[in-house]
Amino acid sequence: DAGVIQSPRHEVTEMGQEVTLRCKPISGHDYLFWYRQTMMRGLELLIYFNNNVPIDDSGMPEDRFSAKMPNASFSTLKIQPSEPRDSAVYFCASTQDRGKGYTFGSGTRLTVV
Amino acid sequence: SQKIEQNSEALNIQEGKTATLTCNYTNYSPAYLQWYRQDPGRGPVFLLLIRENEKEKRKERLKVTFDTTLKQSLFHITASQPADSATYLCAEQTGANNLFFGTGTRLTVIP
Numbered sequence: 624d625a626g627v628i629q630s631p632r633h634e635v636t637e638m639g640q641e642v643t644l645r646c647k648p649i650s651g652h653d654y655l656f657w658y659r660q661t662m663m664r665g666l667e668l669l670i671y672f673n674n675n676v677p678i679d680d681s682g683m684p685e686d687r688f689s690a691k692m693p694n695a696s697f698s699t700l701k702i703q704p705s706e707p708r709d710s711a712v713y714f715c716a717s718t719q720d721r722g723k724g725y726t727f728g729s730g731t732r733l734t735v736v
Numbered sequence: 737s738q739k740i741e742q743n744s745e746a747l748n749i750q751e752g753k754t755a756t757l758t759c760n761y762t763n764y765s766p767a768y769l770q771w772y773r774q775d776p777g778r779g780p781v782f783l784l785l786i787r788e789n790e791k792e793k794r795k796e797r798l799k800v801t802f803d804t805t806l807k808q809s810l811f812h813i814t815a816s817q818p819a820d821s822a823t824y825l826c827a828e829q830t831g832a833n834n835l836f837f838g839t840g841t842r843l844t845v846i847p
Contacts, residue, residue: 627779656835665837665838665839665840666780666825666837668834668835668836671834679834714779714780716779721767721768721829722768722785722787723785724770724772724782724783724785725770725780725782725835726782727779727780727781728779729778729779730778730779
């Protein structure tokens with residue numbers, strides 16, 4: 624298995640632009656998570672899905688952030704409009720079930736200038 | 737609300753010694769504690785999971801303990817090697833599948 628695949632690897636955008644991050648989870652994993660990592664706040668859970676349904680989005684910072692999972696093999700995290708404080712590394716992770724470890728992607732490093 | 741704390745930001749240790757990293761939680765006992773390794777520029781990699789009713793888990797040179805009285809998990813790497821140098825993250829899981837991470841301990845193994 625190729626693992627959790629995220630794209631793009633790096634994204635530089637101007638403030639106010641829309642940004643879309645993509646994730647392909649491991650086949651057969653029913654849970655998908657979006658995390659954000661910064662030096663100040665560490666790894667923060669933004670939202671997670673179970674069987675393509677959003678279960679908990681309480682970590683999403685504000686309405687500028689939205690996430691979708693149209694099918695079991697694809698999810699997006701969108702920021703519109705982007706702001707410099709959104710600069711961070713965004714990770715996608717998946718797992719088969721609770722009680723098992725998560726598999727993380729390589730992350731997308733987002734820089735908003 | 738639950739807090740998970742890794743008290744040491746950084747730990748330096750001589751090659752061959754045992755590295756011990758600490759993770760403390762503040763309130764209720766999590767159902768699971770997980771440990772991950774993260775290298776610069778990469779995503780966290782799952783190492784070990786220990787359940788609330790387990791005292792100890794081992795995998796090769798790694799050992800994790802879970803003490804619900806002390807509200808603490810210890811992560812040990814025996815016979816440490818320079819290749820073990822990385823940031824190690826502790827994470828707690830309660831109820832639903834949400835996994836909440838500590839801020840990590842950066843381990844450096846000195847040859």
